[in-house]
Amino acid sequence: MTALPPIIADWFKTRGWALHPHQQDMLDRSAAPATLLIAPTGGGKTLAGFLPSLVELVGGGHAGLHTLYVSPLKALAADIKRNLTTPVQEMGLPIRIEDRTGDTSYTAKRRQRADPPHILLTTPESLALLTSYEDAPRIFAGLQRVIVDEIHALADSKRGDQLMLALSRLDQLAPGLRRVGLSATVDDPQAIAATLARHPDPCPVLQADPGPDPQIEMLVTETRPPWSGGGAQYAIGEVLEQVRAHRTTLIFHNTRAQAEIFFHRLWLENEDDLPIGIHHGSLSRDQRERVEAAMVAGELRAIVCTGSLDLGIDWGDVDLVIQVGAPKNVKRLVQRIGRANHRYNAPSKALLVPANRFEVVECVAALEAARDHDLDGDPRGPGPLDVLCQHILIRACAGPFDADQLFAEVRTVGAYAGLSRAAFDDCLSFCATGGYAFRAYDKWQRLKQTDGLWHLRDPRAAQRIRMNIGTIQDADLLKVRMRRGNRVLGEVEEGFAASLTPGDRFLIGGEVVRYEGLKELTVEVSRTPGREPKVAVFSGTKFATSTQLSSRILRLLNQGSWPNLPGHTAEWLMLQGEVSQIPSADRLLIETFPHEGREHLCLYGFAGQNAHRTLGLILTQRMEAAGLSPLGFVVTDYALLIWGLEPVDDPAALLDPTDMRAGLDQWLQGNAVMKRSFRGVATIAGLIEKNIPGPKKTGRQATFSSDILYDTLAKYDPEHLLMRITRDEALHGLVDFGRIEDMLARIAGIDHRRLSRVSPLAAPLFLEPGKVPIVGEGRERLMAAETERLMAEAGLSAL
Structure with a gap:
């Protein structure tokens, strides 16, 4: 068993602390090439990751960078810096700790390259940028350990792929580098371990005692949830009561727009003037930092937030988490719940607030999944x-490279272990010339080969490449600034800004502001006493219910009776069974019925x-091809409603998989x-540059440029590498055709119910946005x- 150095052991002793078993295990395994630690929120997993580094650095003598810490969030890096610096200073250890993110000043970044700290806290994008410099070999020469925090949040995204490629580069610069992954919520530990490991080497998984199960319930309200909608405004009063009854409450939402609406309504009903803040990714950095500082100081009773606070940031004394709206994903729900009672062996406490009647069912299914650790x-x-x-x-920015060596290096990354040499050469050819359709243009002639090594054709291109490093694709955003005082409030989507006329009111940062005009790509606003604003169209992710949670919902629906559901929801489902039937996993229910002179298919x-x-x-x-004259449709996570002029007598004929795929293409x-x-x-x-030296392009200008490139490739080079990637991305991302194929594969047949009127389960679909476009004061x-x-x-009038 590895013992702590006396100075660290004494520091633990003065606080009455002892190492948790998993922290000791991590210390004992400090020499392992790779280790994945799964420990509950509040279990000290971050300290477990850093302890071996502190032990190795305690005596001084290490010159330069020793440990690199990578997290998905800038705020998480800043939080870890604060929490790690305190004990290091109290122990008087000769260890420099700094963070390097998009918020770090240019001066600090230059100094860090010249004189790296012992421990550097950063993000995947900042690490990729560091590896692009010619002096990267010097910066990382002494690197011993890399700690990837909240690795589950990176493992299933392009950010994670970029990070692992960067780590493959670090392996060449710092042979013997050790990797550590940290997470609290992992559905498949072995898959995450395979992501962290160097292929084909193994990565052991260390699982800590998970501690007590969280206390999760659905909030019971006097007012029944509405039939549709996503704001849960009916529960504002009960949510305020919970805020009054707890020290600090985090109120999570799935989108930034919903968070803004809820915060506005919550503030209007906050007659006790409880200190309440709002936090999401579209707010200005200053405003986010003010809220974060107030949270740490314990000055806020509630924070309305989104995914910006999902991860392991230890903010103040949070003793309750409220999830507004169905969580859509059980793993995300468990992660958010872990923000409450951020202490080892203390159960987290959370409440779910369904936004509408069907979300009641989804929330109950999510509660059961969380309790089953599913x-x-x-x-x-x-x-x-x-x-x-x-x-x-x-x-290439970092200097000449050998293609064979880089190919071998890339294949040590688990996601690229099966990469063929032909696919690698396709990518290399694209980077060198832009591909067949673009090889005549100097703009995309970026690499050339000399004496067997590839390098930049023009070294000046390195600046432009570095300016566009990253995989996060935000919508085109414009800053919102107060005309008086020049204070930046945050950002809104360019499309939303284009819809505004002077005098329009909208919400941002919990404030109702008046649109004054657009000046140099900045939305200028002023304060207004108005209480009924438009809602800014924020770019936050809009989640779809996961496949596993959808399956659990279908199992719940087919129980025959629903003792765990509120009476009004159970009666709704019973009536659905009487009028039509309950949907099931192995049969596809399709209802057709007339309504207001139109034919409908659900x-x-x-x-x-x-x-x-x-x-x-x-x-x-x-x-349309069959002459059925469809007029439109509306969707939710559970159903699709189409209306038109002619009845559909045989819906099964519309669902032939081969014909559907041809229709999709x-x-x-x-x-x-x-x-x-x-x-x-x-x-x-790298074909399109979002960031270039000089004036910033508008989103419309960038879209126009990309559309021209797309049309050119579609006409002259439809099998271009980027066109092949695009087709795959569209099928598995934006259009999610894979889930349609999975749906058709799981069903044994179709149950067509021809009804004389709207069914109970279909009725809420008529109230979805786009189906009943009612506007005006009333x-x-x-x-x-x-x-x-x-x-x-x-x-359903009685329900």
């Missing part, structure tokens, strides 16, 4: 080639919004979805009347 996650495919293209360009696919939207596009296309060829996918792929691969009253009428027709 975390969801889909297997990753092979490493994306657009990320590999960027990695090749990054490698398909209960439980495949998620993206898949249902794609299914709606394909089916309406096929209905035909639709994709001329659709904006492909162009949107192409723009993201081309930006990551919209809430009109919506309530429309709801009553629809529910009465479906036999």
Whole structure:
């Protein structure tokens, strides 16, 4: 057993602390090439990761960078710096700790390259940038350990692929480098371990005592949840009561827009003037930092937030987490719950607040999954080639390289272990010339080969490549600034800004502001006393219910009775069974019925919004060809509703998998979805530069440029590398065709129910946005009347 040095042991003793077993195990395994630690939130896993480094550095004598810590969030790196610096200073250890993120000043970054600290805390993007410099061999020469925190949040994204490619580069610069992965919520530990390891080497998994199960319940409210919608405004009063009853409450939302709406309504009803803040990725850095500082100081009673606070940041004395809206993903729910009672062996406490009636069912299913430790996650495919293209360009910035050596290096990354030499050479050729369609243009002639080594054709290109490093594809955002005082509030999407006219009011950072005008790509606003704003269209991720959670929902629906559901929801489902039938996993329920002079088809696919939207596009296309005159459709995570002029007598004929795939390919060829996918792929691969020296391009200018490139390739080089990547991305990302195929594969047949009226389960779909476009001052009253009428027709007025 490895003993702590006396100075560290004494520091633990003065606080009455002792090492947890998993912390001792990590100390004992400090020489292992790779280790994945899975420990509960509050279990000291970050300290477990750093202890071997502190022990090795305690005596001084190590020159330069010893340990690199990588996290998904800038705020997490800053938090770790604060929590790690305190004990190091108290022990008087000769250890320099610094962070390096997008928020770090240019001066500090230059100094860190010249004189690296002992421990550097950074993000995948900043690490990739560091590896691109010619002096990278000197910077990383003495590196001993890399700690990847919250590795589950990186393992299933392109950011994680880029990080692992960067680590493969570090292996060449610092032979013998040891890797440590840390996580609290992992659905498949062996898959994460394989991501962390150097292929084909193994990576042992160390699992700590998980501690007590969290205390999770659904919030019981006097007002029944509405039939549709996503804001959960009906529960504002009960949420405020919970805030009053606890020290600090985190109130999570799935989108930034919903967080803004909820915060605004919460503040309007906050008659006690409880200190409440809001935190999400579209707010200004200053505002986020003010909220974070207030949280650490214990000055806030509640924080309305999004995924910006998902991960392991230890903010103040949080004793309750509220998830507003169905969590969509059990792993994300468990991660968020872990923010409460951030202490070892102290159960987290959380409440779920369904936004509408069907989300009641989803919340109950998620509660059961969390209690069963049934975390969801889909297997990753092979490493994306657009990320590999960027990695090749990054490698070229650092100096000449041998293609054979780089190919071997890349194949040590688990996601790229099966990469063929032909695919690698495709990427290298693209980086060198842009590919067949672009090789005549000097702009994309970036690499050349001399004496067997590849290098930049023009060294000045390195600056432009470095300016575009990263895989995060944000929507085009414009800063929002107060006209008086010049204070930046945050950012909104360019498309939203374009829809504003002077005098319009909208929400940002919990404030209602008045739009004054657009000046040099900045939205200028002023304060306004208005209480009914528009809502800014933020770019936060819109989650689809996971495949595993959808399966659990279907099992719950088919129990026959529902003692765990509130009475109003159980009665709704019973009525559905009487009027039609309950959807099941092995049969696809399709209802057709007349309503207000239109024919309707409702398909209960439980495949998620993206898949249902794609299914709606394909089916309406096929209905149009069959002369059924479809007029439109609306989707949720559980169903698709199509309306038109003619009844569908045989819906099964519309669902032939071969014909559907052909219909999808035909639709994709001329659709904006492909162009949107192409723009993201081309930006990551380096064909399109979002950031260039000089004035910033508007989103419309960048879109226009990418559309021209896409059209050129579609016409002259349809099998170009980026076109192949784009097709794959569109199928598995934006249109989610894979989940449609999975749905068709799981069903043994179709149950077509021809009804005389709207079914209970279909009725809420008529209230989804886009189906009942009611506007004006009386919209809430009109919506309530429309709801009553629809529910009465479906036999639901008493529920």
